[in-house]
Amino acid sequence: MRKAALSPDGRLVAMSARMTLLWDLQAGAEVTLGEARQLRAAVLVFDPTGQWLLCGSGWAMSLVDVATGQTRHAWFLPRQDEAKAAGFLADGALVYVLTQHGLLVWPLKALPEAAKKGEKVTPIATLRAPAKGEWRAVSAADDGTMLVTDMGYPDGSATLWNPHSGEVRFTQKLRGSLGGGAALSPDGKRAALLLDGALCFYDVGQELTLRHRAPLDLRRGDIATLAFDRTGQTVVWACDQEVKLWDAASGAVLASVPAKSRNHAPVATLCTLNPQLLLTVEPLALFELR
Numbered sequence: 284m285r286k287a288a289l290s291p292d293g294r295l296v297a298m299s300a301r302m303t304l305l306w307d308l309q310a311g312a313e314v315t316l317g318e319a320r321q322l323r324a325a326v327l328v329f330d331p332t333g334q335w336l337l338c339g340s341g342w343a344m345s346l347v348d349v350a351t352g353q354t355r356h357a358w359f360l361p362r363q364d365e366a367k368a369a370g371f372l373a374d375g376a377l378v379y380v381l382t383q384h385g386l387l388v389w390p391l392k393a394l395p396e397a398a399k400k401g402e403k404v405t406p407i408a409t410l411r412a413p414a415k416g417e418w419r420a421v422s423a424a425d426d427g428t429m430l431v432t433d434m435g436y437p438d439g440s441a442t443l444w445n446p447h448s449g450e451v452r453f454t455q456k457l458r459g460s461l462g463g464g465a466a467l468s469p470d471g472k473r474a475a476l477l478l479d480g481a482l483c484f485y486d487v488g489q490e491l492t493l494r495h496r497a498p499l500d501l502r503r504g505d506i507a508t509l510a511f512d513r514t515g516q517t518v519v520w521a522c523d524q525e526v527k528l529w530d531a532a533s534g535a536v537l538a539s540v541p542a543k544s545r546n547h548a549p550v551a552t553l554c555t556l557n558p559q560l561l562l563t564v565e566p567l568a569l570f571e572l573r
Contacts (some may be wrong), residue, residue, distance in 0.1 A: 285323065299322070319338050371391065416440070430444075465509060
């Protein structure tokens with residue numbers, strides 16, 4: 284299993300291994316996909332309405348209409364950059380893709396319209412990676428503010444960016460090596476980063492202010508992912524051994540669930556249900572957060 288995503292209503296699971304499948308949990312049956320089924324997607328994400336599924340394989344992106352299973356727009360990323368992450372802003376108006384060299388943003392509405400006309404859609408905003416670095420992870424708040432991390436060498440950095448205005452609020456050097464995980468709370472006031480083998484909790488203002496630092500038992504080669512729940516009060520951390528829930532205010536561990544992986548780390552995907560659900564990959568499992 285390479286990637287998986289849970290629809291906002293908790294009904295559909297998209298998953299990718301040798302091909303991409305869409306599964307209806309209520310009906311217990313596969314939902315027909317068109318040409319997107321042939322993709323070995325490394326990026327899978329639903330939009331906030333559950334109407335669209337964004338698939339990324341290498342530098343090829345596809346926007347799939349979930350109701351019909353048909354691809355409504357397909358395009359290639361510039362410079363043949365591979366998609367590292369992707370998502371939709373909370374209002375569903377913009378879609379973004381993170382590559383090694385840039386964070387690119389498109390208006391969602393324009394993509395299927397361009398496909399009908401055979402036109403190319405250019406990004407309305409792009410945040411270029413530093414000349415001697417590369418983007419590592421991205422997370423977005425409900426107002427569209429985006430936190431993006433640069434792995435850098437020897438130290439990484441974090442940038443807070445508004446794609447609507449193009450304004451960079453700050454770029455802050457972080458003393459240490461950044462892991463692959465980065466999370467911004469829905470209200471944009473808190474952040475969590477993996478830094479030098481520790482989970483670090485920050486307040487977000489004109490800069491990142493460290494509140495708590497929790498060392499992690501990570502082995503070399505382990506991959507870990509981060510996400511906030513919808514309340515912004517809980518951070519979900521997943522690695523190839525377990526899934527942990529942390530209190531974002533105190534940095535205390537709330538719960539720990541074994542999630543043994545045969546290959547790589549579970550990928551935490553939070554949906555907007557109440558109570559919320561957590562989907563992990565390798566193993567493919569659905570948890571209820573209580």
